[in-house]
Amino acid sequence: MKREIEILLKRAEGFVKDALEDLKRDDYDLAMFHVEQACQLIVKAKLLDLTGYFEKTHSLRKLLGDLSSVLKKEEIEKFVNENWNTLRNLEFAYITSRYLPEEFKRDEVEEALRVYKKLWEMLWSS
Structure with missing residues (x-):
């Protein structure tokens, strides 16, 4: 199980690096998608770590x-409530990357990266 968790966390790190490169190229839509993937993976890794399972x-x-x-x-509920709009934008980025023409702005990506960092610290920096 430990190996699977390490793989998910390594992939998340790769997605964040991709997002930062996307941001440099002003490719905000792809950057949002990459941040969303990174967020998903660190949460799934933590669920796997704690329960041995995560919902698909x-x-x-x-x-x-x-x-x-x-x-x-309560910390997680508080995090979700405080970052609701950004989390919704991240989910929307996942959907729009495949099905809908939608554009994101630089400030939305920068906020998504801040949310990712907070999420990482909350889940993995202890």
């Missing part, structure tokens, strides 16, 4: 709800 969903807010139920921590 692409909803970041659903995954965070699952994690909140497992950890019984």
Whole structure:
């Protein structure tokens, strides 16, 4: 199991690097998608670490709800509430990357990267 968690976290790191490169090229839509993928993976890795399982969903807010139920921590609920709009934008980036023409702005990507960093610190920096 430890190996699977390491793989997910390494992939998340790769997606964040991709997002930063996308941002340099002003490719905000792809940057948002990459941040969303990174967020999904670090939450799935934590669920795998704690329970040995994660639901096969692409909803970041659903995954965070699952994690909140497992950890019984108000910190995660508070994080979701405080970052609701950005989390919704990240989920939207996942959907629009495949099905809808939608554009994101630099400030939205920068906020998404801040949310990723906060999420990483909350889940993995202890």
